[in-house]
Amino acid sequence: MRSRRAGQADLRRAHKNLSGLEDGGRFVRGDICDAKAVEEAMNGCDTVFNFAAESHVDRSLMGDPAHAGAFVQTDVYGVYVLLEEAKRQNVKKFVQVSTDEVYGDVSEGHSVETDPLEPRSPYSASKAGGELIARSYFVSHDMPVVITRGSNTFGPYQYPEKLLPLFVSNALDDQPLPMYGDGLQRRDWLHAEDHCRGILLAAEAGTPGEAYNIGGGNEKTNRDITQMILQLLDKPQSLIQTVADRPGHDRRYALNCDKIRALGWQPSRDFGADVAATVEWYRANEAWWRPLKNDAEYQQYYKRNYENRAQEQQPASR
Ligand code: TYD
Numbered sequence: 001m002r003s004r005r006a007g008q009a010d011l012r013r014a015h016k017n018l019s020g021l022e023d024g025g026r027f028v029r030g031d032i033c034d035a036k037a038v039e040e041a042m043n044g045c046d047t048v049f050n051f052a053a054e055s056h057v058d059r060s061l062m063g064d065p066a067h068a069g070a071f072v073q074t075d076v077y078g079v080y081v082l083l084e085e086a087k088r089q090n091v092k093k094f095v096q097v098s099t100d101e102v103y104g105d106v107s108e109g110h111s112v113e114t115d116p117l118e119p120r121s122p123y124s125a126s127k128a129g130g131e132l133i134a135r136s137y138f139v140s141h142d143m144p145v146v147i148t149r150g151s152n153t154f155g156p157y158q159y160p161e162k163l164l165p166l167f168v169s170n171a172l173d174d175q176p177l178p179m180y181g182d183g184l185q186r187r188d189w190l191h192a193e194d195h196c197r198g199i200l201l202a203a204e205a206g207t208p209g210e211a212y213n214i215g216g217g218n219e220k221t222n223r224d225i226t227q228m229i230l231q232l233l234d235k236p237q238s239l240i241q242t243v244a245d246r247p248g249h250d251r252r253y254a255l256n257c258d259k260i261r262a263l264g265w266q267p268s269r270d271f272g273a274d275v276a277a278t279v280e281w282y283r284a285n286e287a288w289w290r291p292l293k294n295d296a297e298y299q300q301y302y303k304r305n306y307e308n309r310a311q312e313q314q315p316a317s318r
Pocket residue numbers: 056057058152161162163164166178179180181183185186187222246
């Protein structure tokens with residue numbers, strides 16, 4: 001199932017990939033808030049993985065129904081629709097894919113699964129809401145719900161609103177890289193494949209009612225990542241444009257992953273090689289991202305998010 005912004009190209013690719021599944025995978029396009037579509041898609045399933053979400057913090061900060069409203073709708077109500085159908089179908093496992101952002105800003109140390117949820121953006125609040133409704137179905141209806149909280153995920157086919165695909169595609173076009181504030185915010189980067197292995201393991205071996213952190217162990221500042229991108233593309237520092245900070249910007253997320261490690265998961269990737277491969281992927285697959293960036297809705301979003309931010313024009317120094 002999709003979140004609202006999955007583009008036509010993503011849907012075609014998902015369809016193609018799933019059509020090729022040897023075990024006869026079936027692709028159904030639908031909205032998780034649409035109970036009828038959910039009923040059709042879930043028919044006969046024994047495990048549900050909910051990846052569908054509105055996921056971009058900056059969009060959630062735009063307080064209109066099309067933006068912040070869509071987060072509450074998809075990330076909370078959509079989860080409820082899935083849970084109701086999963087309950088009706090008696091599924092064996094329901095995995096709610098959540099985020100490290102539900103812990104809020106972590107100035108030091110690492111979040112453990114029993115820490116309080118202190119989300120600070122409408123995005124992370126809506127994801128926390130989704131988790132809580134999912135957990136309530138475990139408590140109230142004895143549903144086998146498992147929650148995963150992943151860190152900042154990257155890899156090919158990431159929509160070009162997130163830091164890495166946005167900065168890579170802008171740099172390829174010699175366009176400014178809009179760095180929020182001092183760029184010293186820290187994120188823990190996780191390759192999509194490691195993330196998916198963790199989610200699969202949580203589904204197979206996780207205890208119902210429990211949450212599992214999944215982090216890559218690659219804590220970097222936004223400046224570190226930006227420098228890597230510029231070096232890989234052989235582009236100048238002068239592309240970095242310091243812009244006004246994101247309101248309520250969490251400085252740092254960091255996860256303790258002992259619990260998923262105890263099930264047998266560990267990160268298996270080489271971060272430097274993965275960033276290089278991802279940058280290379282965007283260089284080679286302009287035909288995928290260019291139409292997304294040329295889309296009228298994207299352009300409108302970009303203008304709205306960045307136009308008034310760009311007052312501080314001086315290049316960032318390390
Ligand atoms: P993002 O990819 O949006 O993920 P998240 O907000 O979920 O961590 O952003 C990663 C970091 O990069 C975050 O600290 C915000 C910062 N950032 C910028 O500095 N400029 C940008 O244009 C974007 C999209 C993000």
